[in-house]
Amino acid sequence: MNTKLSLVAILLAGAMVTGCSDDDSETIYICEDGSEASSPELCPVTEPSDPTDPVEPPAVDGPFVHAGRTIIDGAFYSATSPSNEYDPLRDWENTMPAGYKEMRNASYPWGTTVYDSADNGEELWMGTISNGWCVWPYQNIGMPIELTTYESETTGCSVPGTTGTPSQIFIYNFRTGAKEVIHEGMLTSGGPQFTEAFEPINNTYGFRAAGTVGDLVFVAGHYKSGVDANQGRLRLFVFNAKERSFVGYRDIVGDTTRRFRTLEHADGTTGFYTIVGAETGMTQTGDGPTQLLRWVGTQDDPFAGGTIKDVENPLNTTGWSKVSTQLDNEETPGGVQYGMIGDWRQFTHSDGTERLIMSASAHPFVYKEGKRNDKYKESVILISDPIPAAGYSASEQLTFREVFGMDQYDPDTKGRWGAKWGTSAINDGFMYFGTYHQGTDAAYKHFAKADPELFTDLTGLDAHDYSVIDANKEAGHKTFMINEWRATSIFRIDLKNIDAVSAGDTSKVELLYGYETMQVNDGNGWKAMPNKLGQKPIHGEAGMGNPGNVYSWTSIAKDGKLFWGFFDAFSGLHDLLFEAYAGEYMLFDGIVFQNPEWKNQMANNPAMWMYDYAKTEMDANGLAEEFIPGGDLLMIEADGSARKLTTNGFGNECSNGIRNVVDIDDKLYFGTSTWCNVGPTSGLEFYQYEPSLDK
Helix, strand or coil, X not given: CCCCCCHHHHHHHHCCCEXXXXXXXCCCEECCCCCEECCHHHCCCCCCCXXXXXXXXXXXXXXXXXXXXXXXXXXXXXXXXXXXXXXXCCCHHHHCCCCCEEECCEEEEEEEXXXXXXXXXXXXXXXXEECHHHHHHHHHHCCCHHHCCEECCCCEECHHHHHCCCCCEEEEECCCCEEEECCXXXXXXXXXXXXXXXXXXXXXXXXXXXXXECCEEEEEEEECCCCCCCCCEEEEEEEECXXXXXXXXXEEECCEEEEEEEEECCCCCEEEXXXXXXXXXXXXXXXXXXXXXXXXXXXXXXXXCCCCECCCCCCCECCEEECCCCCCCCCCCCCCECCCEEEEEEEECCCCCEEEEEEECXXXXXXXXXXXXXXXXXCEEEEECCXXXXXXXXXXXXXXXXXEEHHHCCCCCCCHHHCEEEEEEEECCEEEEEEECCHHHCHHHHHHXXXXXXXXXXXXXXXXXXXEECHHHHHHHHHHHHHHCCCCCEEEEEHHHHHHHHCCCHHHEEEEEECCEXXXXXXXXXXXXXXXXXXXXXXXXXXXXXXXXXXXXXXXXXXXXXEEEEEECCCCHHHHHHCCECCEEEEEECEEEECCCHHHHHHCCHHXXXXXXXXXXXXXXXXXXXXXXXXXXXXXXXCCCEEXXXXXXXXXCCEEEEEEEEEECCEEEEEEEECCCECCCCCCEEEEECHHHCX
């Protein structure tokens, strides 16, 4: 089997395929009483416990209050069962069938925004992605494809189960506890149009960004065009939040967008913007533009005007105009192109002007087949020139300078371009920023593109097909994985020194947490090379000593306090590697393969290698008690050191990361990602920071 295929590509293909197994064997289900049946409906029925019985929630860890969990949206029988049910509108708490478990598919609060309603107060509008963790172990940490179907007490994953479950858009009110799923029946107008835009479900894979301007809420989803499924497309959904209506949608060219933001202009006006960027994370080809776009529509007609056209129907305007060329330089001879902008925000420079700080990821085309193309940039932090008085326009476009690049920190020229810049923040006169490493989809796979021959020599893997393995090279493969793995590093720059750093004085960059040396192999063996800053981390090792903290994912500064949240790549592996059953697998709905070797595969695969490595490292770092499931949230103090607020997902081991944060009613609500989709602790959550508990 060719495991070079992206799992997301398999998911999207699998969503459109149904059928039966090509052999004569019949799927056998093990009932709760141990008997066997050909389908779950034929199992002996046991009366369910009272579904209204309250479940004792886990004790909250840290200075937080549990603020909400996503809804039960389905009933789970088994990972390979055709009888699993999904219906986000059903009252599952009172209608759960006997023998089934509650299921919460919403796993990431991917795109969040706040709308201040005159009737309901401040509301959270949220786009989600479903079952995100089900993709991660295969795509980002080398789990065999045969183990993509698995289940435990808290998780049930399969390829068809993931692709067959749509992502959703929600409205939450934390004061009342109300949760609404947006659907045709609850919309005051535009319901049929919303259903049309939302279907087929596999065409919009996750809602990654959301933003509010006036009474309008924009939500952007990755859209898989029927014409070219790998061409980057973004579907922009627009709602009138006041009227609870769906206004319409447009499709634009773009691989991804991570943020909508309202910028303050010097003349007293505001502008609503987004940045689309080039990436390949959702199986795109990576040739999308990286551009700053400004909304030029109106509250009454959000799609009026603009230079960006609807790709499905070019006669339709979208209401958005391009107000940058420097990011992609498509119109500049000899220009360069940057990758997606992961995070960007407005701040006041030490000279009093308003600027943008932007974290640009490496462009997907930096290397192709071992050849470097200098037209495309590696990951770099950017700072804009002063925002024009009336905001950005075709005549006064975004211009910027590079501040600090990954190539000024990591000495590994072959692998480092897979590293991204993650979240950034401004607090008390300092700019903070951290790195983002997507497991094996970072340095590991990028090394293979930069030097395919050396990659094969070191790992025994075909650089184009990871399923072709030389068993004699397993030890080398393991060493390669460990040496190319990176946890997140955190930096800061005094705002007064940004211009000096941009001019090349990296001595004014502070490495708060990171690597003093990194293992590098240029074809002459592995060598420990010092970081290119020539600095020892001031406060500790990368990831705060936890190799699982690979994303600097979420940050916010409020009232002089800087919060910093991570994603922990190993949280779900405690369950998957040691508790889950993976004796059969499905790549397409209705086609179930037996896997008698699953226990051996589970005990010896790249995910287990990295798990053992992380455990050993944390033992050595005196953090053995923290090698447990659950994401970390810290507060960075004035001297740059970090104080741990929670290291176990706020007390819920299912919460493996802090994905987003919103400020509602002058309170901070942190939204979690999760590896659990089954049972009472599953699904994304929100936790409110309570200052009175922070002592």
